[in-house]
Amino acid sequence: MFCYQCEQTAKGTGCDKMGVCGKQPDVSDLQDLVVYALTGLGQAAVAAKAEGKAVPLDTGRFFAKALFSTLTNVNFDPADFKPLIEETVARREALAKVLAASLPEGPATFRPALDLAGLTRQGAEHGLKNIPETNPDILSLKHTLIFGLKGVAAYADHAAILGQEDPAVYEFLYQGLADTFTTDKDLGAWVALVLKCGEVNLRTMELLDAANTGAYGHPVPTEVPLGAKAGKAILVSGHDLKDLKALLEQTAGLGINIYTHGEMLPAHGYPELKKHPHFYGHYGTAWQNQHKEFAAFPGAILMTTNCIQRPADSYLGNIFTTGLVGWPGATHVKNGEFGPVIEKAKAMPGFAADTDQGTVMTGFARNAIMSVAGTVIDAVKAGKIKHFFLVAGCDGAKPGRNYYTEFVEKAPADTIVLTLACGKFRFFDKKLGDIGGIPRLLDMGQCNDAYSAIQVAVALAKAFECGVNDLPLSMILSWYEQKAVAILLTLLHLGIKNMRLGPTLPAFLTPNVLNYLVANYDIKPISTPEEDLKAILG
Ligand code: FSO
Ligand code: SF4
Known part of the structure; x- marks a missing residue:
């Protein structure tokens, strides 16, 4: 096995004996084989599109589900991957039958072994390190794309479950995985493709936002x-x-x-x-x-x-x-x-008695915040709100994540903290008070509600007639798994600069790729809450 898709990867370089998350080597190899088989299905779907032949919508839905099952902390049961691999190959074969062109040797012609042990052995031969690529920076971008696509697949699956789909999202999933087996693109083209994944993720989060609010209404505080x-x-x-x-x-x-x-x-x-x-x-x-x-x-x-x-x-x-x-x-x-x-x-016994442990507020998604936009804008203009921080992303076990708790505690009283995803549990029950009736801590939702945060930032930029990067808004991000990778790519696609990222930087980025991000987006690792607050607030 070799896996380095999440933040807690062993020694900051990669899990190769067993996952820090608890993933066993056989499950890791089987998940790699799912991705390999999906790459073949992706190649078949790309070929079908080129020939003007339809790919069934439910193949896209299946593709997203299968890819989602390989995300960190989703599925640890080896038995679940055999039917996924078999269905992937069956769907590929159904497409291959109607194609005029023959598919290239490799993922598109792969024959799955008949039992789990055989599949596991095949998976060990088709891991991240076996993707055809000699340039380490392009390999790094290919891996980044795979992890970003996994995040997109997760959000696409959630949206599809509630009836919101866009075939263009599925087409990008096909194309993206198929492209990891091409060798004709240079570094610049690979950077563009990885940013395109961020663009497609924005569309996917838009679908999910429509799905959630369409089915259950707009969240209210x-x-x-x-x-x-x-x-x-x-x-x-x-x-x-x-x-x-x-x-x-x-x-x-x-x-x-x-x-x-x-x-x-x-x-x-x-x-x-x-x-x-x-x-x-x-x-x-x-x-x-x-x-x-x-x-x-x-x-x-x-x-x-x-x-x-x-x-x-x-x-x-x-x-x-x-x-x-x-x-x-x-x-x-x-x-x-x-x-x-x-x-x-x-x-089971249930709770024996009522217990009071206080309350927290949630429900400050885009609609709720936009409804008080006038008050917020006036407070900024009057100097009552000096700065907004989006302290968002995932939580995890590392002690370095205390940074986020301290950051929020130390943020001055004339600043507002917007938050989303599970990283908020580092500070979700802090009583930060309010500024003229606007709570200083606003929970915008789950990780996918990054869409809400983006909409609010765009609306504020419009109101102040400036770009999002010119707003008194800083993004302090924590990442853990591949949905966070997809969101990070979305923020880069939108040209957001000066993001601070922690607790550590992704192991799958080579120094050259990192340097590119620093040079073009001023992305930085978190330092200490004091230093970062000082640097941001001047
Ligand atoms: Fe967290 Fe887990 Fe929402 Fe992730 S619970 S870490 S980015 O799956 O999805 O924020
Ligand atoms: Fe390691 Fe993370 Fe992969 Fe689990 S998901 S095996 S912890 S890199």
Whole structure:
């Protein structure tokens, strides 16, 4: 195995014995084989387009799902990858049959082994290091593109689940993976292709925004209890709002309270979700704390997407996976049929008593912020708001991530902190007060709601008649997995400069590629909160 797709990669260079995330070598090799097989399907789809032949829309949907299953902390179950590889090849063959041209030797002619052991051996021969490329900088960009495409695939899958699709997104997924097996593009063309991935991701996040707000309404500012209510309980983690909605409907009137965990917190702001009286509160913090937090939860736990960690034996029997998530030994439920989760919650003790642990606010997505845009703009003009910080991205276990907590604590009282994704759990319950009625800490949502932040930044730039880079706005980003890579590429595509990125820089960027980003975008690693605040606020 060799994997260096996420921030916590071993020694900052790559996991090659076993994943720091818990991914076993066989799963890593099988995931590489999924990507290899998808590359072949991508080549077939590109060839079909060139011949004017249609690629079924559901092939795009499948492609996104299969790629999503290889993201960090999504699926650790080897058995789940065999059917994905077989379906990929079957779909490729169906396309190959109608093509006039024959497909090149390689991923497009690959024949999968018949059993899991054989597939694992094949996967070991088709990893990231086996992609045809002699120039290390171009190889770095090819890997960046693969990881960015994984992020796009995740958001495309979420959007498709709620009925929002754009064939152009799927076409880019096909083309992007197919291009990793070409050798005719120079460094400049590869930089352009990687930035194009950011552009396609923006479109994908736009689709997802339309999907979420179309199905559940625009989020509204909402106070969410952090304590518990006496009674039976189910905890829902991940990003999938449709699963949450289905569970809320299936538990109506049963006396079971539903709690969010991790990235599901912003779900409390959606009118069509918050209307359910038993959608109670939020439990716990970010994904890397689940061992401790899940072990103490007295009800069933449902993982809808990443980030799952190896469940401790004490709660393996209470945790359920759905969608693309998998863990060997954890019960997987399909098609929104949550009966087993509900039965487990009924059989478990639930919370014995009410506990008060305060509240947090969420629901400050673009619509909510735009509705007070006039007040915000006046406060900036009157000098009451000096600066905005977007402190956003993922959380993780590294101690260096305390930077983000301290940064928010030390941000001066005349500044506003916008946040999104699971990195917010480093400071989400801080009471930062308000500026003329505008809360100083605004939770805009999940990682995909970076779309909301971009829309707000563009609207502010318009109001102040300047570019986004000229606004009193700084981006302080934390990254962990491949959705964050896709968002970073979107910000680069938009020409955003001066971003600060941590806790460490991606291992998959070579020094030359990094230098290019520094020279053209002034992107910098985080230093200390004091130094960075001083440099930003002058
Ligand atoms: Fe976090 Fe995990 Fe949302 Fe990621 S829970 S780390 S970027 O999957 O998706 O922010
Ligand atoms: Fe290592 Fe991250 Fe890959 Fe897991 S996802 S194997 S931690 S680089």
